[in-house]
Amino acid sequence: MLDIKFLRDNLEEVEKRLALRGGTIDLSEFKKIDEDRRRLIAEVEGLKQKKNAASEEIARLKKEKKDAAHLLADMQQVSSRIKELDEKVKEEEDALERLLLNIPNIPHSSVPSGKISEDNVEVRKSGSLPKFSFAPRDHSEIGEMLGILDFERAGKLAGARFSLYKGAGALLERALINFMLDIHTRENGYTEVIPPFMVNRACMTGTGQLPKFEEDLFKIEGWDHFLIPTAEVPVTNIFRDEILKEDDLPIYYTAYTPCFRKEAGSYGKDVKGLIRQHQFNKVELVKFSKPETSYEELETLTQNAEKILQKLNLAYRVIALCAGDLGFASAKTYDIEVWLPGQSKYREISSCSNFEDFQARRANIKYKPKDGGKPRFVHTLNGSGLAVGRTVVAILENCQQEDGGVIIPEALRPYMGGIEKIRKQ
């Protein structure tokens, strides 16, 4: 959510900067509602002032055992008028809130301009692409061949876009989760949390999934709860409606959770394999920072995620998303894309964003400055560290051998009971 006062005072500038995302955003509706609302507030507050004065007067008269009948009659009128106006104010405020909740974040000045993913800018590359003396296979083929992934039976259990890991495959997934959490907690300074995997509507609104993207979420029938599409939601909302101390910041949390997404509108995309699932595992990084340092925090958060790929010896690149490709709540996003020989492509494995105060304003997360000033909104950031299923994909494809086996990256072996190679089971 954007700052209403900033919007009011910088309407054209905001329109211009939002237009960088593509499409046009017309804020004239906002202007009208805001003005109506303020006019109504002025009117109703005047009446309330009058009412309060009269009530005092009535109390005084009654104490002196004098007649207050005329005032009582007047105030009955005023009170019902106040009630009417209060309802109108409420309507305007609701309309304003609906509007504000649907306005995306303003792209940061460092965000590359552009409308489509082709306009994204590569920031850096790391690692060397593997060379094969044979035609590298796709991960689903490798997984099925080795007997560690079973998409057919997963379909029987839950349908398309679900997976069944078996044996060394299941172990690999679990090893990666532990490996990532250990790096982030021991080397990168994050505190591990295990949040609920379903949350209420307020949380989803706080991080920006609602009200606009309800069709992407799984809702629990008969409850106002949703399965989380990312740990970002529960973890960012940990401090919802709280005022932190300046000395508490920055706060770094990491969390492993499964993630649930409907993937509505992606029919026909990545139908095979682990790339796009209704349920997948992810280790998430979340930061709460002071406004002044949030862009430095974004850089280190991205590096924290990259470190996992470096330790696994996987080639990747980091790209800065252009304005048109930014998520709704994000002011700036780096995607980390890992090299997948099976597709001869880099594919997203992490997305690291600074939301500035956009989520904090929605979720009402503030901190009190040490110098005694007014509480200010924190900046929130998050990134995948990493998507676990896609990391399995990367390992299977990058570390595959001609015989169909897969060499486990050294750093992961302690987590795999010392296994060096996955062979056909």
Added chain:
RNA sequence: GGAGAGGUGGCCGAGCGGCCGAAGGCAGCUGCCUGCUAAGCAGUUGUAGGGAUAAAACUCUACCGGGGGUUCGAAUCCCCCCCUCUCCGCCA
């Protein structure tokens, strides 16, 4: 699922339908005082939204879990909802 208790300011905690935004205490801040610390004394300290302002000062309105209702007037009375806690049952 059944029975009960409770939700008040950063925290604890009082509150008869009428100066209650809310006593008192703690914590915090500012002075004074003491060789330092502790104690003591005095003052001060919430959030949001309007108006005003260059910005403040200032001023108004709202806020005692949330939403309705009664009333000239509600933290206080009534209704609904949410949350927390205790006991019983069931259960990983």
